[in-house]
Amino acid sequence: VVAQLLRLHADAGAGDGDLARAVEQAVDDMLSRGG
Amino acid sequence: VLQLKALHVENFGPFKGHQTIELSEDGVTVVYGENMRGKTSLLNAIRFVFFGKVIGRGTKTMSLHRVGNWEQATLGKYGFQVQLEFSENNRHYKLTRVCRVREPLVPPSGDDDYVVDYFLERAGEILGPQQAESELKRILPEQISRFFLFDGELLQEYEDLLASDADMGRRISDAIERILGVPVLTAARASLLRVKEKSERREATAAQGDQKTREFGNQLADLHAQRDVLKADLVRHENELEDARKTKSALEDAMKKKERLAALLDKRDGINRQIVDIESRKAAKATDLQQAMTTAWCSMLVGPLTTARDGLKKVESALQTELLRSEVLESLRAHGVSECPACMQPVTDVVRHCIEESLRGTYTVSRQEKDSELAAIRRRLTAIEQCLSAAKSDAIKILWGAVEEAAIDLAARTEERDEITRQLESVDEESLRATRADLESTIRVIDALERGIQATEKQLEQNQADADNIQKRLVKLSGGNLGSERRRRETFSDLHRLFSEAVIAYREQLRRRVEGDATRHFKALTTEPDYAGLRINDSYGLTIIHKDGSDIPVRSAGAEHVVALCLMGALQNNAPLRGPIVIDSPFGRLDRAHTRNIVRALPTMAKQVVLLVYEDELPPSMAREELKARLRGEWRLERRTAKHTELTARRD
Numbered sequence: 236v237v238a239q240l241l242r243l244h245a246d247a248g249a250g251d252g253d254l255a256r257a258v259e260q261a262v263d264d265m266l267s268r269g270g
Numbered sequence: 271v272l273q274l275k276a277l278h279v280e281n282f283g284p285f286k287g288h289q290t291i292e293l294s295e296d297g298v299t300v301v302y303g304e305n306m307r308g309k310t311s312l313l314n315a316i317r318f319v320f321f322g323k324v325i326g327r328g329t330k331t332m333s334l335h336r337v338g339n340w341e342q343a344t345l346g347k348y349g350f351q352v353q354l355e356f357s358e359n360n361r362h363y364k365l366t367r368v369c370r371v372r373e374p375l376v377p378p379s380g381d382d383d384y385v386v387d388y389f390l391e392r393a394g395e396i397l398g399p400q401q402a403e404s405e406l407k408r409i410l411p412e413q414i415s416r417f418f419l420f421d422g423e424l425l426q427e428y429e430d431l432l433a434s435d436a437d438m439g440r441r442i443s444d445a446i447e448r449i450l451g452v453p454v455l456t457a458a459r460a461s462l463l464r465v466k467e468k469s470e471r472r473e474a475t476a477a478q479g480d481q482k483t484r485e486f487g488n489q490l491a492d493l494h495a496q497r498d499v500l501k502a503d504l505v506r507h508e509n510e511l512e513d514a515r516k517t518k519s520a521l522e523d524a525m526k527k528k529e530r531l532a533a534l535l536d537k538r539d540g541i542n543r544q545i546v547d548i549e550s551r552k553a554a555k556a557t558d559l560q561q562a563m564t565t566a567w568c569s570m571l572v573g574p575l576t577t578a579r580d581g582l583k584k585v586e587s588a589l590q591t592e593l594l595r596s597e598v599l600e601s602l603r604a605h606g607v608s609e610c611p612a613c614m615q616p617v618t619d620v621v622r623h624c625i626e627e628s629l630r631g632t633y634t635v636s637r638q639e640k641d642s643e644l645a646a647i648r649r650r651l652t653a654i655e656q657c658l659s660a661a662k663s664d665a666i667k668i669l670w671g672a673v674e675e676a677a678i679d680l681a682a683r684t685e686e687r688d689e690i691t692r693q694l695e696s697v698d699e700e701s702l703r704a705t706r707a708d709l710e711s712t713i714r715v716i717d718a719l720e721r722g723i724q725a726t727e728k729q730l731e732q733n734q735a736d737a738d739n740i741q742k743r744l745v746k747l748s749g750g751n752l753g754s755e756r757r758r759r760e761t762f763s764d765l766h767r768l769f770s771e772a773v774i775a776y777r778e779q780l781r782r783r784v785e786g787d788a789t790r791h792f793k794a795l796t797t798e799p800d801y802a803g804l805r806i807n808d809s810y811g812l813t814i815i816h817k818d819g820s821d822i823p824v825r826s827a828g829a830e831h832v833v834a835l836c837l838m839g840a841l842q843n844n845a846p847l848r849g850p851i852v853i854d855s856p857f858g859r860l861d862r863a864h865t866r867n868i869v870r871a872l873p874t875m876a877k878q879v880v881l882l883v884y885e886d887e888l889p890p891s892m893a894r895e896e897l898k899a900r901l902r903g904e905w906r907l908e909r910r911t912a913k914h915t916e917l918t919a920r921r922d
Contacts, residue, residue: 237768244458245451254457255464262465262761 236265271359272409272418272849273878274316278353281339282318283311284915291917293850294902295357298872298879300893301917303907308915309882312907313854316419319352319367321412322386334369334381341913348378358409364391365406410849414449416442417841421854425834443809450780451846452773459769466762469755470494470737473744476755483747486740493737500733504726511719514712521709528705531697538690545683552676559669565660572658579654586647593640599625780844781806787840788812788833794871795832797863804836812837828859835868839875850878857887869896890920 239261243254273295279285285308293299303309314324318337326332338350349370356363367388371378378384390402397405416424447453471494477487525532568575602610602617602625609616617625745756789803792814802817812833814822825833835856842848851872857865865888872879881888894901904920 236765240458240462240765240769241454244461245454255461255468258458258461259465259468262765263758266758266761 236261271877272847273357274850274852274880275355275357275362277312277315277319277355279312279315279350279917280352281342281347281350282315282352283337283339284308284913285311285315285917286339286341286910286914289917291905292903293878293880296877297900297902298881298893298897299903299905300881300883300888300890300901301905301907302883302885302890302920303915304884304909306912307907307909309854309884309907310421312882313419313421313852315352316354316852317415318369319354319365319388320406320410320415322367322388334384334386335378337369339913341911346377349384362393363409365389366391410847411448413441413445414847416445417449417838417845418849419852420838422831422856422858425831425838425853425856440809446810446841447777447780449841449845449847450784452777452780455769455773455776459766459773462762462766462769466759466766467494467497469759469762473741473752473755473759476752477744480752483744483752486744486747490737490740490744493733493740497730497733497737500726500730504723504730507719507723507726511716511723514716514719518709518712518716521705521712524705525709528702531694531702532706534690534694535699535702538687538694541683541687541690545680545687548676548680548683552673552680555669555672555676559666559673562666562669566663566666568657568660569663569666572663575654575657579651579658582647582651582654586644586651589640589644589647593637593644596637599628781808781810783844784810784837784840785812787843788836791836791839791871791875792833794874795836795864795867797861797867804833810837828861828864831856831859832864832868835875839871842876848877850880851876852880852882854882855884855887856881857883860887862892866892866896869893873897873900890922 240258243257243261274293275295276290276292278288278290280288284306291301291312301309301312314332314337318324324332324334324337338348342348349368351366351368353364353366356365365388367386369384369386372383372385376383388402390397390405392405410418471491474487474490474494477483478491479487598612602622615621744752785804785806788806792801792804800817801822802815802819804812805815805821806812814825814829814833816822838851842851857868860868869888869892872881881893890904893904906918906920908916908918910916
């Protein structure tokens with residue numbers, strides 16, 4: 236997840252609303268997988 | 271890795287018509303040109319094609335109207351074009367930026383008469399405007415371009431700027447962190463904070479949904495609402511602070527321009543204050559003088575009074591002696607003494623007879639009359655002494671002198687003030703005073719905002735502590751989907767903490783790496799064997815360290831230059847974004863030994879280096895000797911006319 240978060244932010248600008256949603260999604264996916 | 275391949279310029283500065291310079295993708299390309307042949311124009315052509323800007327003296331943006339070739343302009347041809355071929359991660363790009371006249375039939379007179387367009391071609395395909403813009407921002411963000419494209423002047427500014435607390439210093443530190451990739455972490459931290467707060471709100475809502483936890487849920491929801499308000503306040507105040515700082519810096523610039531006038535104004539204000547002081551001093555002395563003058567008539571009589579006093583003193587003394595003598599004789603007669611008590615001589619009958627005779631002669635007037643005569647003389651003496659002490663002619667002279675001196679001083683100051691007023695006549699004094707007043711009030715606003723921000727931050731800390739407290743109590747309870755929301759919130763919280771700590775750790779690691787690399791470059795560049803290396807500070811400023819461990823406090827212009835170059839090299843070594851270094855006249859301030867060291871070290875600082883130099887600062891023989899096989903291209907800026915330069919490959 237950490238690597239995924241870093242990639243997300245390396246590819247996009249800061250303060251992006253979609254970015255927060257993508258972060259939320261990544262963590263929720265991990266939690267739903269029981270991570 | 272960004273690598274430049276070829277630059278095509280058309281009617282840009284002194285480059286008349288269409289001209290091309292091919293750049294080797296690795297190693298060093300040297301472009302030789304004497305002053306005013308177009309070295310800076312070549313660097314500016316790269317700036318223009320990337321950012322649409324041209325930078326002039328003092329790192330200020332230059333008017334595009336002045337950039338087009340002057341010889342073509344006299345022929346009625348305006349506008350210019352630059353095309354850059356480059357590769358980034360093995361993909362070929364062609365970036366073209368055109369500056370053309372808005373109305374082709376009307377000769378332009380300013381920047382508003384031009385239109386600038388650009389096109390970006392990637393692997394033979396032209397990108398749409400939005401895609402082109404985001405691609406360009408990704409390849410070379412303008413904020414970090416100063417680490418790739420720079421000149422001696424820009425280099426010179428670095429250390430000063432980094433050392434200062436000025437806004438520019440902060441911006442450069444930010445740009446350094448940007449090139450080093452810190453924003454990836456800080457942006458991730460910001461996203462995680464937003465998501466963490468959202469998850470906290472969700473947890474509060476879940477708690478509100480259950481009877482057992484409702485009270486805590488409500489309290490948490492209130493605290494979150496309060497936090498939102500406080501954060502909005504903080505953002506607003508921070509924005510206001512940023513604006514106020516910009517205003518302050520603009521006002522300071524305006525004040526600097528008016529510095530001479532402001533100094534004159536200050537001087538005049540000072541003189542006005544001095545005039546008020548002198549006037550009050552003069553008035554005080556004049557009052558003293560007036561008082562002294564009421565008894566000044568006494569000084570007219572000093573001569574006769576002194577004579578009279580001296581005469582009276584003689585009379586007083588004679589009278590006193592006479593009275594004393596009679597008193598002694600009287601006592602000798604009265605007591606029938608046989609021996610004088612004063613001189614121990616025997617008082618014979620003859621002597622006694624003499625005393626009788628003498629006393630008879632003395633007492634022609636009575637003793638009482640003599641006493642009253644003496645008292646009268648003493649009264650007269652006292653009166654004369656009073657008159658003489660009031661005379662004080664010297665004091666009057668001093669007072670008179672002081673009043674006159676004050677008058678002269680006053681005249682001189684008034685003349686000086688009037689001269690300044692004449693110099694200020696053409697100046698809008700009011701606007702100057704208004705600028706100064708604005709600056710003072712802006713400083714007060716900044717101070718108030720900073721205090722406000724501190725107070726809000728404290729309130730936010732308290733809010734966080736209160737929320738943490740309630741969350742701790744909630745942990746002991748469960749119900750509904752509270753457990754899953756808590757787990758979710760804890761995960762975001764952990765991730766946010768992880769990224770917060772990572773930012774600190776990464777910054778520290780970067781500083782150590784930049785310091786290490788800068789030191790390595792410095793040791794290769796410096797000619798001073800006693801210098802052991804460089805030490806970095808929080809804002810990436812570098813200090814030279816002596817081998818005995820002490821700091822070198824003062825640096826020459828040449829040393830500043832070398833240190834800044836080391837910082838550039840170290841940043842290039844540590845940046846996730848690698849690119850070329852294009853330097854304009856970097857050796858002007860350096861001696862031969864340093865120039866030689868730098869030329870030798872340049873290929874270790876970046877994969878591709880383009881040097882724009884004049885032959886005196888870097889003789890071609892030295893470049894060839896030091897660079898050997900790493901010297902990949904030599905170009906010359908050849909004069910055709912004062913307004914026309916040709917780019918030619920050097921073949922000698």
